[in-house]
Amino acid sequence: LAKTTQPISMDSYEGQEVNITCSHNNIATNDYITWYQQFPSQGPRFIIQGYKTKVTNEVASLFIPADRKSSTLSLPRVSLSDTAVYYCLVGASGRAAGNKLTFGGGTRVLVKP
Amino acid sequence: EAQVTQNPRYLITVTGKKLTVTCSQNMNHEYMSWYRQDPGLGLRQIYYSMNVEVTDKGDVPEGYKVSRKEKRNFPLILESPSPNQTSLYFCASRQASNQPQHFGDGTRLSIL
Numbered sequence: 504l505a506k507t508t509q510p511i512s513m514d515s516y517e518g519q520e521v522n523i524t525c526s527h528n529n530i531a532t533n534d535y536i537t538w539y540q541q542f543p544s545q546g547p548r549f550i551i552q553g554y555k556t557k558v559t560n561e562v563a564s565l566f567i568p569a570d571r572k573s574s575t576l577s578l579p580r581v582s583l584s585d586t587a588v589y590y591c592l593v594g595a596s597g598r599a600a601g602n603k604l605t606f607g608g609g610t611r612v613l614v615k616p
Numbered sequence: 617e618a619q620v621t622q623n624p625r626y627l628i629t630v631t632g633k634k635l636t637v638t639c640s641q642n643m644n645h646e647y648m649s650w651y652r653q654d655p656g657l658g659l660r661q662i663y664y665s666m667n668v669e670v671t672d673k674g675d676v677p678e679g680y681k682v683s684r685k686e687k688r689n690f691p692l693i694l695e696s697p698s699p700n701q702t703s704l705y706f707c708a709s710r711q712a713s714n715q716p717q718h719f720g721d722g723t724r725l726s727i728l
Contacts, residue, residue, distance in 0.1 A: 535714050546706050546719030590659065606659040
């Protein structure tokens with residue numbers, strides 16, 4: 504299974520862009536990269552998922568280089584409510600791959616006023 | 617409303633007293649998982665299931681059992697709980713292996 508490594512914490516200010524990089528050197532060919540957000544005492548919530556290049560939705564962008572050994576979650580113009588822990592998850596696709604998933608340690612993002 | 621429901625949300629119990637944490641999803645998802653979350657260790661997968669009667673071990677299965685007799689339910693069983701199983705537990709489900717997971721609100725277990 505691909506192990507993931509993320510920074511433990513990051514501080515930012517309201518209105519700034521936050522970029523969190525996740526390393527996954529042993530990512531397999533059929534692995535997807537998924538990012539989740541978690542607030543205290545709540546379950547993780549899906550933010551974005553990608554396989555390669557760039558993916559963008561209404562809340563974030565995900566950049567994946569050609570070698571796929573890392574990925575960067577980009578949160579544009581953060582607000583105080585974006586203060587949370589962000590997890591990078593690498594997991595396999597396809598029924599044969601099963602459902603075994605490995606979360607990174609998470610990055611605690613603190614947005615200051 | 618699409619949701620994953622866990623019960624109980626909080627439980628304090630004693631070593632050795634069997635307990636079950638229930639998990640139910642109303643989205644007809646095939647895949648379900650159990651995780652535990654501990655300070656400094658993030659989320660670790662305990663068991664997962666790809667469909668009814670199909671389960672397999674995750675990264676930390678010792679001391680836990682699961683069953684998947686019907687699609688919507690995936691209970692987590694601690695036959696003889698010990699203090700090192702004190703943790704925050706999350707159940708999750710998803711429709712396919714390349715789809716995002718939906719998580720429950722968590723169950724905080726304290727084993728004395």
